[in-house]
Amino acid sequence: MxxxxxxxxxxxxxxxxxxxxxxxxxxxxxxxxxxxxxxxxxxxxxxxxxxxxxxxxxxxxxxxxxxxxxxxxxxxxxxxxxxxxxxxxxxxxxxxxxxxxxxxxxxxxxxxxxxxxxxxxxxxxxxxxxxxxxxxxxxxxxxxxxxxxxxxxxxxxxxxxxxxxxxxxxxxxxxxxxxxxxxxxxxxxxxxxxxxxxxxxxxxxxxxxxxxxxxxRSSSAWTLEVRADSGHSSGVFSEARGYGAIFEAARIIDEYRRVLRLAEPELTFNVGLIAGGEEAALDTDKIRATARGKTNIIAPIALARGDLRAIDQGQIDRTIARMQAITAQSLPGTSASLSFDPVTYPxxxxxxxxxxxxxxxxxxxxxxxxxxxxxxxxxxxxxxxxxxxxxxxxxxxxxxxxxxxxxxxxxxxxxxxxxxxxxxxxxxxxxxxxxxx
Missing domain, CATH: 3.40.630.10 (Zn peptidases)
Known part of the structure; x- marks a missing residue:
């Protein structure tokens, strides 16, 4: 029911x-x-x-x-x-x-x-x-x-x-x-x-x-990692340099929002941490991030962490599939991977x-x-x-x-x-x- x-x-x-x-x-x-x-x-x-x-x-x-x-x-x-x-x-x-x-x-x-x-x-x-x-x-x-x-x-x-x-x-x-x-x-x-x-x-x-x-609802966490070609900022959006990791992370996350918000009642999806630049890293517990960059460098890395709360296992499975499909559609010069932690609370x-x-x-x-x-x-x-x-x-x-x-x-x-x-x-x-x- x-x-x-x-x-x-x-x-x-x-x-x-x-x-x-x-x-x-x-x-x-x-x-x-x-x-x-x-x-x-x-x-x-x-x-x-x-x-x-x-x-x-x-x-x-x-x-x-x-x-x-x-x-x-x-x-x-x-x-x-x-x-x-x-x-x-x-x-x-x-x-x-x-x-x-x-x-x-x-x-x-x-x-x-x-x-x-x-x-x-x-x-x-x-x-x-x-x-x-x-x-x-x-x-x-x-x-x-x-x-x-x-x-x-x-x-x-x-x-x-x-x-x-x-x-x-x-x-x-x-x-x-x-x-x-x-x-x-x-x-x-x-x-x-x-x-x-x-x-x-x-x-x-x-x-x-x-x-x-x-x-x-359940409680679980996910991690998005985006890699991209780097170079001088004057070359961003070009065929040679592409869009950079931060633009691609922003696009993916906004697409998550656009698709998931309408697709699944009783589902919430949150982005709680994001970092990107010339360098970016998460700590061991994945609750803190460090980043370094310059305005004139196309960012080669971007990281994001968030949670997912769903009403049943079917909703979890459908949401993961949709998020993975969105992640796979990368902009030129970028690649992205999405991983999910074990469910904390089913x-x-x-x-x-x-x-x-x-x-x-x-x-x-x-x-x-x-x-x-x-x-x-x-x-x-x-x-x-x-x-x-x-x-x-x-x-x-x-x-x-x-x-x-x-x-x-x-x-x-x-x-x-x-x-x-x-x-x-x-x-x-x-x-x-x-x-x-």
Whole structure:
């Protein structure tokens, strides 16, 4: 199903909320979330006050230890999984074994933040209905919602038979390399699961309504290298000297823009770095460039780096083919090559199975007296860890906290939304894990 069709179908779900049809255990879960609000806020504060910037490995491990204790207190077994060779702290895996026949859930979150120890933004504060602090939404609010929902399930007796694996990665904000090694534990968990729920932040639509995220775009990078005949600038455009590398790079990049912008909805293509001249080079990480040249020399080299974000693998394949075809049509006196890095984050396509899972969540919303959630436009969100397992299991992203200012000083979450999200999650997980596989 296309994204547009899914969005159109979802619009049919927007009706007045139905009267609540909650079971006694489900009502007990709501009561538990309400009764434990201070406990939940205390946990959130403790997590935020512990710096866990991705490269602060011991800080990431300490947040892992805090979360491991929370999981173990409700009957999970936990394991710290190292990620050797990736220069990252590792990951926390928590398992709960229940009935052999129930749907097996994979819960996804992360322990790290973008705020390293040298960031001036380090403390947790509350102002009215907002909690403020580094990573308070991304993703410490999300994993706090996860635990609050699981505690509510335990109190209601619905956790006992649930089959759940939770994977909290230690490097979501800056994935270790090779990425296959950094995400091996997450993929392994998905291979023995039936459904994935990612506790990244809840998104809102333009009118302030809660949205369901069933699609995320990929993230990958490309490099363009153009070589050309050089010589005195007076000979540029001549048959003998040609057009030079910079003119050719500019032509190719603009042709990418002209063709790709119209050819593929939900695709974005960006040029983030360009250099050219008599000499030009990229550093080892390909994030810095050096160049030297003179105005009277036809540039023999030009380099460009950019990214590509697509909705599914088919779109990636078509885009690469179009870009390669454009690159191959060189101006006189020039030659160009285009290479693609391994995909950093694969796409989470908007599948019918994902939409069906959102429909299940909207049944929960109806029983809670909440409005139905339409699928979020994937153009409005970046990549996420759930994308690594989207080809294995259906899933929903955005089960976590509702926040503002992610990745910037002043990052905050809406406190009342924590309880709303915990209620949704507890009931949805209870219903899903009670279903036969």
């Amino acid at each position: 296309t994204l547009r069709l899914l969005l159109a179908l979802s619009a049919l779900l927007f009706a007045l909320p139905a009267a609540a049809q909650l079971s006694a255990p489900e009502q007990r879960m709501i009561d538990t979330v309400a009764a434990e609000q201070q406990r939940t806020l205390d946990l959130l504060e403790r997590l935020v006050e512990q710096n866990s910037g991705t490269m602060n490995h011991e800080g990431v491990r300490e947040v892992g230890r805090i979360m491991a204790a929370e999981f173990e207190a409700i009957g999970f077994t936990t394991q710290w999984v190292e990620a050797p060779g990736t220069d990252r702290a590792g990951h926390l895996v928590a398992r709960h074994e229940g009935s052999a026949t129930g749907q097996r859930l994979l819960l996804i979150g992360h322990l790290d933040t973008v705020f390293e120890p040298d960031s001036p933004f380090q403390s947790f504060t509350i102002e009215g209905d907002k909690a403020i602090g580094p990573g308070v939404g991304d993703n410490k609010g999300g994993i706090t919602v996860m635990i609050a929902a699981l505690r509510a399930m335990q109190a209601a007796g619905t956790l006992a038979d649930a089959n759940i694996i939770a994977v909290l990665t230690g490097d979501e904000e800056d994935a270790g390399e090779p990425v296959a090694a950094a995400r091996a534990v997450l993929v392994a968990a998905a291979e023995v699961s039936d459904i994935a729920l990612d506790y990244e932040g809840l998104s809102r639509g333009d009118d302030g309504e809660d949205m369901g995220s069933i699609a995320r 796409p989470m396509a908007p599948t019918a199975a994902n939409q069906a899972l959102l429909d299940r969540l909207n049944m929960v919303n109806a029983d809670l007296g909440l409005a139905a959630m339409a699928p979020l436009d994937p153009m409005k969100r970046g990549a996420a860890d759930i994308s690594f397992v989207a080809h294995l299991v259906p899933g929903i992203n955005g089960m976590g906290a509702l926040g503002e200012g992610s990745h910037a000083p002043g990052e905050s979450v809406d406190i009342p939304a924590l309880w709303r999200q915990a209620n949704r999650a507890a009931i949805l997980m209870t219903r899903l894990t009670a279903e036969p596989r």
